[in-house]
Amino acid sequence: MLRFILRALASAIGFWIASRIHLLRVDTTVALIEGGLLLGIINALVRPILIVLTLPLTIITLGLFLFVVNVITLWLVTVFIHAIHIHGFGHLLLTVILLGVISWAASGLINRIIDRSR
Numbered sequence: 001m002l003r004f005i006l007r008a009l010a011s012a013i014g015f016w017i018a019s020r021i022h023l024l025r026v027d028t029t030v031a032l033i034e035g036g037l038l039l040g041i042i043n044a045l046v047r048p049i050l051i052v053l054t055l056p057l058t059i060i061t062l063g064l065f066l067f068v069v070n071v072i073t074l075w076l077v078t079v080f081i082h083a084i085h086i087h088g089f090g091h092l093l094l095t096v097i098l099l100g101v102i103s104w105a106a107s108g109l110i111n112r113i114i115d116r117s118r
Contacts, residue, residue, distance in 0.1 A: 003110055004040055010106030012036030014099040015084065023095045024078075024086045031083035038080060039099075042073045070096045 012032045019026045026032055050069045051058070057065040074096050078084050086092045 003114065004044070006110045007103065007106060008033075008036040008040040010036070010102055010110075011039045011099065013106075014102040017102065018095045018098050021098075022087075023091045023098065024084060027083035027085075031081055034081050035077055035084050039073065039077050042076055046076065047073050067096065070100060074099065 012035060015024070015026060015032050015035045018024050019032075026035070047069060050072060051066070054065055054069060071092060074086075074092060078086055086095060
């Protein structure tokens with residue numbers, strides 16, 4: 001549960017950074033938190049199903065189709081949270097890359113901190 005909350009916070013920070021460099025617009029601070037939580041929920045529940053369903057394409061493209069899965073998950077967040085607006089498909093792609101890098105760095109940091117506390 002702690003890992004989920006920290007990763008959702010990292011996603012919210014990613015949304016904030018993306019809004020600061022004008023890849024997307026977030027209307028409220030609450031939307032940042034909601035976006036991070038919803039992205040975490042979608043990544044935990046919907047993303048594994050999408051990965052299994054698109055496994056043949058992922059294998060054929062040597063894993064590059066996972067990028068499309070990430071785009072779909074971020075797009076779902078913008079569908080459900082109307083206070084997050086992405087300014088076009090190019091900005092959507094750049095936001096996915098940014099959130100991926102932030103998520104990767106945060107996961108490493110979170111795992112290191114939690115493993116040390118045990």
